[in-house]
Amino acid sequence: MTPELALISALNGISYGLLLFMLASGLTLIFSMMGVLNFAHASFYMLGAYLGYQISKWVGFWPALVLAPIATGLFGAVVERFGLRRVHKWGHVPELLFTFGLSFIIVELVQVIWGRPPVPNELPPGLQGSLFTIYTTTFPISRGFIMLVAVLMMAALWLVLTRTRIGLVIQAALTHPEQVEALGHNVRRVFMLVFGGGSALAGLAGVIGGVVFVTEPSMAAVAGAIIFVVIVVGGMGSLAGAFIASLLIGIIQTFGLALDYSIQSIVGNVGIHVTPDTFGYAVWKLTIAQVAPVLPFLLLVLILIVRPRGLMGTREG
């Protein structure tokens, strides 16, 4: 592997990891506050992408970057107020099932409105082209833009959570909801706010992910599985853990795709020759690039065996 490839893979990995974190942070906040694993979180991501596409068509990309997350967040707040809150009394499993059913409905509604094939969601002129060149490979502006937005979002999230009044109430409601309620704060409204806010973050990730990658109905399913891995690996309910795990998985997946080695070629270097007759040849000949989609899930199983509470998790579930 050349230093050029390593450097570009690392950059791509970090930008992908930061996009994952934009998704995972909202999910983690919602989970640690309400104990609800929002199965529809990735659907909000997809919804954000489609809304971004639609609003861009009307008023351009830059207003859409603001409006689409707000719309997604409002939708999330409505879902919490009129759906999730009603189910809350039945317990956590029905809440999870509610969001599971919701993810079905959102995907189908998106297909009803925008159709099944991908929509032509293109980068705005300002984000096309390359940011800089490493050796001979160019690094696109869009990737840099993902990193910029993610870092800004992280900073904003951190400031809101630690430096504002509402942030302090949220933090207190994470661990002691009854006491916060006794002090006169409307915890239910805080829940709604957090759910809407988390959805808005997912929507923001969707607007950007939609133009950089592909806007299609299956993007929810693809992102959904990965962000669940992220928050389990990071430790359920830990923002710092989610951050580390997002970067880890982003880098693993990007490097995995770039490496064209197989176990066969590696053991071949030390003098063991694997031929098609060898037992389990199908496994030996797999290249790392072929295995790349599985790597996050392998990491998940590995983490669960070695460290069941996740990287930064505190609670033993």
Place this chain on the structure above:
Amino acid sequence: MTDASLSYRPINLGRWVIWGGTALLFLLLPVFFTQGFARTLLAQMGIMIIFALSYNMLLGQSGMLSFGHAVYSGLGAYFAIHTLNLIGAGQLVFPVSLVPLVGGVFGMSFGVLFGYPTTQKSGTPFAMITLGIGELVFACSLMFPGFFGGEGGISGNRTVGGNFLGIKGLNFGRDIHVYYLIAFWCFLSMVAMFAWTHTPLGRIANAVRDNPERVEFIGYNTQRVRWLVLILSSFFAGLAGGLSAINFEIVTAENVSAIRSGGVLLAAFIGGMLFFFGPIVGAVVFSFFAIALSDFTKAWQLYLGAFFVLLVMYAPGGLSSLLLMNLRVMSLGKMKRLRDPYLGVALSGLTLLIGVVLLIELTYHLTLEAGGASTIKVFGFPLATHSVETWAFVVALVLGGAVAFEYARRRFKRAWDAIQVEIEDWARENPERS
């Protein structure tokens, strides 16, 4: 009768009648449903019943919400189809009627393997780990085309085993043979899974679901209990997979996908996980949605999802609990007070439903076939998709239906709640009869 637990009943007559009736029903159903389509539906319902019941061993009986149950049925199906192909190639002598067992045994082996890391946790983390395992297996299915057959899947031929017990012509070539094979295994699995709920393991699984901490204190390893239940459940899932391999004669990566896992969750929950027969009802309803409704509309998953969400919100016990609650109201002679509210809810609900369905179908038609025909047939009536009148009519139907339904719903809720309070009072006064 003061203590029901001391009564001695060597033969539970009611149970014999129910199981005997079920067996008779299975035997006679193809006599009433003679068209090919109905029989296909019946065969798939049978498979789904096994699958949904095996899923309910996890969710309903032991409180484990799994998002990756299709892994076990799907892998069972793959091993079953490979067994069929080995029989066909003459490398193996094995009766086709027992091939579902092969699926079951392999499903179970994977239950042992994957069950160990997944059952380390319970609750939400368990759900996410099963999701991860499901994705892992699905991704692997595209990595090993030799075993999984890549995009096209693996096909087989169910008639390779020759005649069943030497009976001429009975080689599983016809639909009716497969139906009876499925019915046989389905009945056997139903009895076995029902019996399981009465074993010590089944009972302790219920305890693990309700209060794991206390179970730990009386000396059980909850993790071991969950693992054992998962292994047993994956056996029946694999059995269902084996039957589907025989029924369809093809197994594709879709069999291990998250779509399939989600489907069985929907089926079990729609039927209701609180009662043993719930998932059976759910499997029948789900198969109807998936097979019959999907012929009529491309948006069937939307209807299924909406139906599911409504159930989660208003009747988390599923259809079976709705049924039992109404039976109870009926048996206490209070149904006539609910007649008018029910009528109101039904009429307004129907109006709303028709309006929403029209709206969805019209929008879908415009999106999918933008350049196609400008009329569609819904419920047999032609509708012009581009006329203002149509849209105004549909929107009016939706709005009017929604207002009327909300009014009727509130009225119904008042009557229903009042009756439920009366029933609770009655149950408190007559504890031995409730």
